Each structure stands twice: as C-alpha cells, then as structure tokens.
Amino acid sequence: MHIVLRSLMLFGLLLASSAQADIDNAALSHTEDGRNWAAWGRTFDEQRYSPLDEINRDSVSRLGLAWTYELDKVWSVSSQPLAVDGVIYIAVGYSEVHAIDASSGQTLWSYDPQVDPIKMRMAWGIRGLAYWKGRVYVGVQDGRLIALDAKSGELAWSVLTTEAGDNRYITGAPRVFNDSVIIGHGGADFGYVRGYVTAYDTATGEQRWRWHVVPGNPADGFENAAMEMAAKTWSGEWWTSGGGGTVWNAMTYDPEFNRIYLGTGNGSPWNHKLRSPGGGDNLFLCSVVALDADTGEYVWHYQTTPGESWDFNSTMDMVLADVQIDGAPRKVLMHAPKNGFFYVLDREDGALISAEKLGKVTWAERIDLHSGRPVEVPGARYENGEALIWPGSAGMHNWHPMAYSPDTGLMYIPTREMAGYYNDEGRDPRQWKMSADDPMGLKGFFDDIPTTAGGSAVLAWNPLTQRKAWEVETPGFSNGGLITTRGGLVFQGRADGRFVAMDDRTGEELWTHQMGVGTQAAPMSFSVNGQQHLAILAGWGGSQMLMGSLTAQHGWVGRNHPRRLLVYRLDADAALPAAPKPSRPSAIDDTDFVIDPAQAEAGKALYFRHCAICHGSGVVAGGYAPDLRASGIPLTQAGFTAIVRDGGLVSRGMPVFPEYSDEQLQALRHYIRQQARHQASAWDDLKAAWNFIVLLIKMKWASLTG
The missing domain is CATH 2.140.10.10 (Quinoprotein alcohol dehydrogenase-like superfamily)
Incomplete structure (x- = not known):
C-alpha cells in the first residue's frame, strides 16, 4: 500500500512539474x-x-x-x-x-x-x-x-x-x-x-x-x-x-x-x-x-x-x-x-x-x-x-x-x-x-x-x-x-x-x-x-x-x-569575481607618420560608413570595440591590412572588409592618426557652444518668419 501511495505521489509531482x-x-x-x-x-x-x-x-x-x-x-x-x-x-x-x-x-x-x-x-x-x-x-x-x-x-x-x-x-x-x-x-x-x-x-x-x-x-x-x-x-x-x-x-x-x-x-x-x-x-x-x-x-x-x-x-x-x-x-x-x-x-x-x-x-x-x-x-x-x-x-x-x-x-x-x-x-x-x-x-x-x-x-x-x-x-x-x-x-x-x-x-x-x-x-x-x-x-x-x-x-x-x-x-553572500577598475585608453602615435589632410578626409567618410558603429564617433571608442587611437595595429599598413581586409581578428568579433583597396586602407590610417593627435581645447568647446547658439537662433528665426 505504501509503495502504491508513494508511486502515486511521485506521479503527481511529475504531473505538477510538467504543468508548470x-x-x-x-x-x-x-x-x-x-x-x-x-x-x-x-x-x-x-x-x-x-x-x-x-x-x-x-x-x-x-x-x-x-x-x-x-x-x-x-x-x-x-x-x-x-x-x-x-x-x-x-x-x-x-x-x-x-x-x-x-x-x-x-x-x-x-x-x-x-x-x-x-x-x-x-x-x-x-x-x-x-x-x-x-x-x-x-x-x-x-x-x-x-x-x-x-x-x-x-x-x-x-x-x-x-x-x-x-x-x-x-x-x-x-x-x-x-x-x-x-x-x-x-x-x-x-x-x-x-x-x-x-x-x-x-x-x-x-x-x-x-x-x-x-x-x-x-x-x-x-x-x-x-x-x-x-x-x-x-x-x-x-x-x-x-x-x-x-x-x-x-x-x-x-x-x-x-x-x-x-x-x-x-x-x-x-x-x-x-x-x-x-x-x-x-x-x-x-x-x-x-x-x-x-x-x-x-x-x-x-x-x-x-x-x-x-x-x-x-x-x-x-x-x-x-x-x-x-x-x-x-x-x-x-x-x-x-x-x-x-x-x-x-x-x-x-x-x-x-x-x-x-x-x-x-x-x-x-x-x-x-x-x-x-x-x-x-x-x-x-x-x-x-x-x-x-x-x-x-x-x-x-x-x-x-x-x-x-x-x-x-x-x-x-x-x-x-x-x-x-x-x-x-x-x-x-x-x-x-x-x-x-x-x-x-x-x-x-x-x-x-x-x-x-x-x-x-x-x-x-x-x-x-x-x-x-x-x-x-x-x-x-x-x-x-x-x-x-x-x-x-x-x-x-x-x-x-x-x-x-x-x-x-x-x-x-x-x-x-x-x-x-x-x-x-x-x-x-x-x-x-x-x-x-x-x-x-x-x-x-x-x-x-x-x-x-x-x-x-x-x-x-x-x-x-x-x-x-x-x-x-541573505546570500557570494563574492563577486575580481574585475579590472574602470579605465580610459591613451592615444599612441608614430611621430614619423605625416598626415595628408586630403587622405584623412577620405578616410573620415570610410570610417563613418563602416567603423564608427563599433569603434565610436570621432574614433573615440564608446566601450566594447578597441579605441583605434590607442591601438598599435593602424600604425603599419601591413598590420592594418591583415586585420581589416584579411580577417585576422574575425574570431574576436572584428568584421572583415575585403572590398577595401590599399588606397582606402591608407586613407583610414591617415584619419585615425589625425584623430589620435587631436586634442580638444577650450577653443573647441567655445566653437561648439557658438555653433549651438547659432543653430538655436536660426530655429527661432525660422519659427518667427514661418
């Protein structure tokens, strides 16, 4: 009798589990x-x-x-x-x-x-x-x-x-x-x-x-x-x-x-x-x-x-x-x-x-x-x-x-x-x-x-x-x-x-x-x-x-x-596994690299199209993808090509862009180096504030004139 009851109880638990x-x-x-x-x-x-x-x-x-x-x-x-x-x-x-x-x-x-x-x-x-x-x-x-x-x-x-x-x-x-x-x-x-x-x-x-x-x-x-x-x-x-x-x-x-x-x-x-x-x-x-x-x-x-x-x-x-x-x-x-x-x-x-x-x-x-x-x-x-x-x-x-x-x-x-x-x-x-x-x-x-x-x-x-x-x-x-x-x-x-x-x-x-x-x-x-x-x-x-x-x-x-x-x-008290403290990467540079403004401008358009979504606006990385200003990979054409065009880091989530020519890759490098050397100044902040004011004035004028 006890065996039967126990079997019925186990069956009931299985049914309850199944219903849940x-x-x-x-x-x-x-x-x-x-x-x-x-x-x-x-x-x-x-x-x-x-x-x-x-x-x-x-x-x-x-x-x-x-x-x-x-x-x-x-x-x-x-x-x-x-x-x-x-x-x-x-x-x-x-x-x-x-x-x-x-x-x-x-x-x-x-x-x-x-x-x-x-x-x-x-x-x-x-x-x-x-x-x-x-x-x-x-x-x-x-x-x-x-x-x-x-x-x-x-x-x-x-x-x-x-x-x-x-x-x-x-x-x-x-x-x-x-x-x-x-x-x-x-x-x-x-x-x-x-x-x-x-x-x-x-x-x-x-x-x-x-x-x-x-x-x-x-x-x-x-x-x-x-x-x-x-x-x-x-x-x-x-x-x-x-x-x-x-x-x-x-x-x-x-x-x-x-x-x-x-x-x-x-x-x-x-x-x-x-x-x-x-x-x-x-x-x-x-x-x-x-x-x-x-x-x-x-x-x-x-x-x-x-x-x-x-x-x-x-x-x-x-x-x-x-x-x-x-x-x-x-x-x-x-x-x-x-x-x-x-x-x-x-x-x-x-x-x-x-x-x-x-x-x-x-x-x-x-x-x-x-x-x-x-x-x-x-x-x-x-x-x-x-x-x-x-x-x-x-x-x-x-x-x-x-x-x-x-x-x-x-x-x-x-x-x-x-x-x-x-x-x-x-x-x-x-x-x-x-x-x-x-x-x-x-x-x-x-x-x-x-x-x-x-x-x-x-x-x-x-x-x-x-x-x-x-x-x-x-x-x-x-x-x-x-x-x-x-x-x-x-x-x-x-x-x-x-x-x-x-x-x-x-x-x-x-x-x-x-x-x-x-x-x-x-x-x-x-x-x-x-x-x-x-x-x-x-x-x-x-x-x-x-x-x-x-x-x-x-x-x-x-x-x-x-x-x-x-x-x-x-009342749980597990220890949180150790993790690095928050940090911000520091830009590195090759002082022998001479930036061509025209190539940097062409590289900017390429970067905006494919790179900014992961590496951040203005080449300032927002978090996950590496900050390219602080990366040694763009310092050489060969290293950059191996990663961007040949897929050297696909296993780590870096997409591959086989359509990029040598000239386009070089243009991207010029833009990255330009951004690595850029230092925001008080004058930049003032210009940004002025542009902001000008936009507000334009909007207000448009609303008044229809």
Missing part, C-alpha cells in the same frame, strides 16, 4: 503567478511587474549575491533573461543561448547558432527570448528564427525570416501566442529595406502569415487592403529605397481582443522629403498597428509621428492595463516612443485618450487631441537646411523597457535627454539616390560626442494625470531597462556598474550592489525553491559603442571587463 513547464496562453495571462519570468515582458500585458514580495522595502537591505555566470567569450549581453521552473535562459552575443540551473549557476546546455561574423557588419546583439510549451525561441542576427528544446538545447527547427544578402537583421525578442511565434527585423538605417513581421507555427516553423508595414511598388499589386490604403499616404517612387518601417523590438499580444500590436520604425531613408517628396503621412511608419493575431489582418492604427523625418521610432514597448478614466473602466495601451510624448490609447479601436511631453520636446508644441496629430514647430523638419531639436534620434525613451505597477498606478521609464542635429545640405529630391555612403539622406556627423551632450533619468509617470510623480537622475546617457515588484521596489542596472533598488513611491535608493561592469540589460525576478530571486546580465556593449566620450566616460572596455549573469536572493 507548460507555458502557454493561460500561463502568460496569469499575472498573479510570479514563479516564472517566461516572456520578454513576463506576461502578455508586458507590464514587467512581479507579484513576488519576499524582497520588499523592508527586506531589500538583506539582498545579496547568490552566484555569477561568467561569459568571457561573448561580446554583447544586452538581453533580459527568462526563468522557467528553476532554469534561467539567456541569449548573448550573436544569439548564443545558455540554459543555467537557477539554484547552482551550473550550465545545463548551450547552443551556438554559428553566425558567420564575416557577413555581419554591425554588432547590436540580441535582446531577448521567448518560451512556449517546452521550447525556447530566439531570433538570430543573420535573420534566422530558431526553436530549441528547453530541456536538451537540441535544435527543433530553423527558418530564414529575411532574404539572403539583404540589409535585414534581427535583434529583438520573438513573441508567442496561440501556438504562433512572431518576429520582425531591423535594418532601415543601412539601406534598402521594406519592413515586415512574420508569424510561424511554433511546432513546425511553417509560415502562417506575413504583414508588410509599408506599401511596395503599386505596379506589383498590393498584398491587402491596408497596403492599398497606406500607398495613398506616400508620394514619388518610395519603393526604390524600401520605405522602412521595421518592427525591430516592440510587439505585444492582447488575449482579450486576440490582437498583436506592432510598434513600427522609422523611414528608409530618414529624410521625409527624399523618401516621399510630395509629402504624406507615410503609413504605417512610426505607428502602433493592431492586427488580428491569427490571420495578420489589419484592425486599426495610430501614428505617433506622421511623415516622420527624425528616426522617431515607435518600436518602444507597449504596455497593456485596465484602468479607471473619468469613473469608467478602460482597456488601454500605454506607449512612450522616441519622440518624447507619452500616449494612452484605447485598445479596442486605437482612439487617442491622452498624450503629453515626458520632458524637453521642441519639435512639436503638443498633440492635438481632436486630430491625434502633433502640432509641429516651424523649422523642425530642417526645411531651412538644418535643425537642432529635442529629443534627437536616440529618443527620450529607447528600447530599454519601462515598467508599470498596478499597485502605484505609475509607469517607470528610463529616459534620456539629448538634442538631435539634422542637416540635408546638398540633397535634392529630384536627383538623390540612396547609396551606401548616404542611406539616411542626411549629412553625416563625424565628431566625438562629449560627456556633456546628454543625460538620463528614471521617471515615474502617472499615465492618468499625464504628470511626473518623481524623477531620479541616473549616470551617463544609457542605462538599463526597469522592472517593478509588489514589494514596492523598482530595479535597474546602470551604466556605472551598480544594480539599484528604488522605492516605487519616492524613487529613494534603498539598496545597491556593484556588478563590476555597467549594463543596458533589464533585470527580472522569479521564484525557485520558494525563494524570490533577481537576475541581471551585465556587460558593456551594444548601441552605446557609437556614442564616443558620452558612453566611454564610465571607463568600461568590453574586452577587459567582464560580461556576466548575476543572480541575487535574500
């Missing part, structure tokens, strides 16, 4: 179950709110490091981990996936999709995973979507979601619902791209539907009525440059309406007057678009930036909630795109409820609540040749996710403040053609970005009153995404290397831990063995590499400093 692992629509709708963090936003509503409260305002002082997982061989760790049934899943670098025991920190399995680094010319890194019914789904930067067995890491299926050789690539997290997995792509900043999203069968990888964001060539016919409608908002031959509209980050599933909401991206090229020379809103760029989740059919849209011309993506996260407005319940979608406004939309029909500025916004006065359109400031579209506006293309809120607490009713947003300079000098719509040298239709920016150029904060925002509740300044310009918990806490990893817990009511810092390196990644919380845990990836890499001194100021050098997963719980 069965992440499906019901599990991702169950907001009160905090054991797992099984999706990019934890649950379908993407509130990034954990109902766990063991770690709270009173107990957080006891929070300690349980263990770390070192990732020495990867270059980017910007993603948010998942946790399902005591296993943590992370995606790092070129979509390499690791499964780790959450109690011990031991590797269960790893999967490398074998991305060819020779074919990859940018290094953003992957930002998230999806989990569904025992499988892990990851978008690979080279355009593949793959499904892995969650227990073994074995490949279940793989599909190419893009077209071989095109400009599309994947950095965002897939979303899963109704046995479908959906993925978009990026690439509209680098050349011809027509954006789309694709839904696949989770079991087989078979394509279920695809929806294009912008219309193609009318002569080829339109895929659906939505594209035919959208084409009426474009002019000229927009399809020759692709149009843009990539869905590279935000997608939110709404089980109540069975809809998927897409946050769509910028135009290709950025410059509206070149992309659509006769004007027009250019649907569905920079919009929130609702589609039927099963068929991909268009339901409604709201465009945040009609006729966008500033890279004002709406690909930032979209949060769902049920709230009381004017005494009546409303099902709302909350959204803070790059353009600096916070939007509250009705999920049923996309109607605008409210929109207000989160901070310094100068391109538009306000959002007209009747028409739903921005009231733009004259001159903001650089119609007079140039413009300086807030925010710039980095956005007031970027991809780093915000979090919503149903306890406080506040949205917690990682914000930025930095101006954007736009200039389309010499570009005539009648003659301009997109090229590798000018994919955006704008004059390039070549200089270093100083540490004073921008700042950041955590902003607690009341979406009902559209007013600030509190605000806390954060270090530098680019910090991690946020989560909030029932314990009354808001967590964030920061650029200065600290993992911080704040009081969700006041912003007061209640706890901090030094991670040994800065991060942009968002944390997450889960429970294992009845204990609440927190996990976060830390490491310097990703989009901040482009920002020169603005992001180099923290002193993290990716190849010197760690990339790691850190896991915390109450």
